[in-house]
Amino acid sequence: MNKILVAYFSASGTTKNTAKRLASAANADLFEIKPAVAYTPSDLDWTNKKSRSSVEMNNPDSRPEIAETVSNMEEYDTVFIGFPIWWYVAPTIINTFLESYDFSGKTLIPFATSGGSGMGKTADVLKRLCKDANWKPGRILNHVSDAEIANWLNVVI
Template identity: 40%
Template sequence: MKAKIITLITLILMGGMNLYAQNRRTLIAYFSWSGNTQHVAEYIAGQTGGTLFRIDPVKPYPTDYKPCTEVAKKEKEQNARPAIKNKVEDWDSYDTIFIGCPVWWWTAPMIINTFTESYNFKGKTVIPFCTYASTYRDETLAKIAELTPDAKHLKGFGAVSRNTDGITEWLKEIRVIK
């Protein structure tokens, strides 16, 4: 009887560790200026059990819309690589990486280039997502895939502003959740 209880406890603990390891294998990396992309990233994390990683610039973007768009446009024109102030801990433990951002000037913000150039994506699965107002969703999703050529890619998702409608269905369609 005692051996059965010990075996049962061991199986429960191993199952719990496997669940934790499975959840640790998914990273949701995102850049968010207005909070829309963060909202979507948090929703994805809630659905997948993945770990959130906010891509924060060393030099924050202006908080007012117009000055922010001017900085973003200048970065794009100069092919800039804004510095990121934090790093993903334990990068090698992640198999699946969601990469999310808003659409800025018809594509992903340049800080996404910085992020993708900072890590080795060989053997990883990348799933792009973005938030947008009206257009350039597909171009932004394609850009994220282009920036991670060594990864396997799953179908991305574009959310209008912070609207999470359709995300659960998308995650099921790409078989990230049941």
């Protein structure tokens, strides 16, 4: 039996909505990757170079602390990892999440929401963090129907 987890970070609620729909379609458990210190609207102002999100994304070593952990990660065979695209990659809190567990032999599948850009080099960056995982191609899940989610699941699972 393939036990599935949908883990996601959502800054505005868009990725959260998509993650809930994906978890329902995949009959998966759901886990929200919450920062230990919540982001405020001013933290998320990408036009301000001094905003928290801008500072984090400009520092490749940034690893924002996560509020909670998945206590039973060893039980999951497949983990979908969802996030909004920030600066053409995943937010650095996703790096924190990936470096917090041993994903060796597990299937990892990224998915994202975006205001206009694609996945960019996201997969390349994430794969370097978990080299012993079985990475499947990710995709942007903006404005997709439940049928499109189901079709994608049939391809990646």
